[in-house]
Amino acid sequence: MDIQEIRKHFPILDQEVNGHPLVYLDSAATSQKPISVIEAVSDYYKGYNSNVHRGVHTLGTRATDGYEGAREKVRSFINAATTEEVIFTRGTTTSINTVAASYGRANVEEGDEIVITHMEHHSNIIPWQQLAKEKGAVLKYVPLQEDGTITLEDVRATITSRTKIVAIMMVSNVLGTMNPIKEITKIAHENGAVMMVDGAQAAPHMKIDVQDLDCDFFAFSGHKMVGPTGIGVLYGKKKHLEAMEPVEFGGEMIDFVGLYDSTWKELPWKFEGGTPIIAGAIGLGAAIxxxxxxxxxxxxxxxxxxxxxxxxxxxxxxxMKIFGPQDPAQRAGLVTFNIDDVHPHDVATVLDSEGIAVRAGHHCAQPLMKWLNVSATARASFYLYNTEEEIDRLVAGLVKTKEFFSDVF
Incomplete structure (x- = not known):
């Protein structure tokens, strides 16, 4: 990879922040966008802005071709068996909520189990909490090892014949842990459970093959993979999606509407009520x-x-205290850390004064923060446009932060 050539595609990186060249190390929160994606969205609005599926005029046809063409790109990108298994959503959060509200409500009963981990993002905790409360189900957590990994032995001990749903992130947005999803899926299926994968931190960074993983559902967001905000994907095996009821009702997702009853369109459109996220989907196609x-x-x-x-x-x-696996081979491209006696928000503030953007806070993972016995952490996350020189800038900024607060206190 010619990183300097890649960086030329990202105009936002060519600027100064607080008098210093920008070092953007917050791609786990949202990635920057290349010119090709920006232009794809702009071209839609400038050249063929129209609603999809409904119109027979030229602009409507071009918009529909762009929208459905993006769906085929997503299908190929994750190796889904058919475009019927690719649902466009607002993002990972909406995708997971859709599975909980539709599949979960129809299949989880009192006393059943839902299995997740302590490392999950809030969007892969709260929907299952709410479903468990509604149904009288049991929410169970696979325990973490000291380094923030999980073992297959613990997975086998946690999942039982009463487990109906296993919902686990493929890559931790805090620890960088890469979970053995294929093996976990096999254990879930052996116990009669379905596997929901939060792929928000995986899809932008590694090749995904949902058929090889054999997962039942897979969710990810466009904005973390150089695409626009407000667009995401829910992959689901066709047999599940066909049996599931929509969770949003209105135009576009219907087949026939009567005074007292209605029927739904076929997949994938029955889950895409209303005017869809047309520009976002086209931008996501360009990102892919x-x-x-x-x-x-x-x-x-x-x-x-x-x-x-x-x-x-x-x-x-x-x-310096670094959280998560210490072996680089076991972690994705991010490092979450704290510095003794310096609050993470202060670390981020000093780094920002040096033009370095990192994330500070609980990273939508408060249960994990409690498990780590901290209130917050700082996180530097890397992507295809980052360099070793930028990491050197980060380290120099951290040394400066440590020295500044040592002098103050």
Whole structure:
């Protein structure tokens, strides 16, 4: 990968923040967008803005072709068996909520179990909490090891014949842990449960094959993979989606509407009520084109190199506490950390004064923060446009932060 050539596609990176060249290390929250994605969205609005599926005029046909063409790109990107298994949503959160509200309500009964982990993002905890309360089900957690990983032995001990849904993230947005989803899915299926995968931190960074994983549902967001905000995907096996009821009702998702009853369109449209996210889908299609041109395997290898480099350099900073697996081969391209006696928000503020953007807070993972016995952490997350030189800037900023607060206190 020619990183400097890749960076030329991202105009936002060519600026100064607080008098310093921008170092953007917050891609786990949202990634930056290449010119091709920005232009794809702009071209839709400038050239063929129209609603999809309904009109027979030329603009409507072009918009429909763009929208459904993006669905085929997503199908190929994750290797779904058919475009019927690709539902466009607002993002990972909406996708998971759809599964909980539709599949969960229809299949979970009192005394049944839903299995998740302590490392989950709030969007993969709260929907299951609410479903468990509504149905009188039991919410169970696979325990974490000291390094923030889970073992298949613990997975087998937690999942039982009463388990109906297993919902686990493929990559932790805090710890960087890469979970063995294929093996967990096999255990879930052996016990008669379905597997819901939160792929928000995986799809942007590595090749996904939902048929190889054999998962029942897979969710991800466009904005974390150089695409627009407000667009995401729910993949579901056709047999499940066909049996599930929609959770939003209105135009576009209907077949026939009578005075007292209605019927639904076939897949995938029965889950896409109202005017869909047309520009977002077209932008997501352009994002997939960009990532595939670079190569997902190249992106993954580059991020592993950055993670290894960051772990080595950051570990040398006095008072540094790094969370998650210490072996770079076991983690994705992010490092979550704290510095002794310095609040993470103060760390992020000092780094921002140096033009370095990192995330600070609980990262929508308060149960994990409690498990780590901290109130908050700072996080540097890397993507295809980051460099070792930017990590050097980060480390220098962390040293400066440590020295500043040592002088103050």
């Amino acid at each position: 084109d960009f990532l595939e041109d670079v190569g997902l395997s190249n992106i993954e290898a580059h991020e592993h190199r950055l993670a290894a480099y960051a772990l080595e350099k950051m570990s040398a900073v006095e008072g």
